[in-house]
Amino acid sequence: MNDPIIRDLTPEECWTELRHNQLGRLAVAVAGEVDIFPVNYVAHDRALYFRTAPGTKLLELTVNQRVAFEIDTWTYDQARSVVVKGIAERLEHQSDIDAADRLPLLPWIPTLKYRWVRIAPTFVRGLFFDRAAEPERY
Structure with missing residues (x-):
């Protein structure tokens, strides 16, 4: 059996993945606590956009604008x-x-969300994985 392949995605491959998806996870840290929010988004001009309503997410973004955002995609044999x-x-x-x-x-x-948020990236990294069965343990 061949070893699984893990490789870095190019920046363009990362943006292709981001453009072809709609749902990600937004991580925000405030006062030593980390929250993760599922958000639907759109990638446009190398930035990410989402809408939100007043609440915890928007409040935390006003306290700490530094965020992390992550998406995953997979098929049977690749991720x-x-x-x-x-x-x-x-x-x-x-x-x-x-x-x-x-x-x-x-x-x-079906909710009304009038507040737009843009994430201006300072770092983008993607990984490609060949998926395979777990090797024998013993």
Whole structure:
């Protein structure tokens, strides 16, 4: 049996994965506590955008704008994982909000979410894995 292959994705492969997915996990750390939120998002011009409503997520982003964001995709024999670290900022200017409103992003649940957040990446890394059965242990 061949050893599984793990390799780094190129930056363009990372952005392809991010553009072809809609759901990720946002990690925010405030006051020594880490929260992880599932968010649907859209990748556009090498940034990530999502909408949110007032609540814990938005409050924590106002306290600490440094975030991590992660997606995973897989098939039977391959998997990819992409991690983005960056600065999350709520869109405040009407021209930015209008541009974001034109992006192809719809909420997954029927709620009104008027606050747009953009993650400006400072770090992007992706890994590709060949998936295979676990080797014999004994």
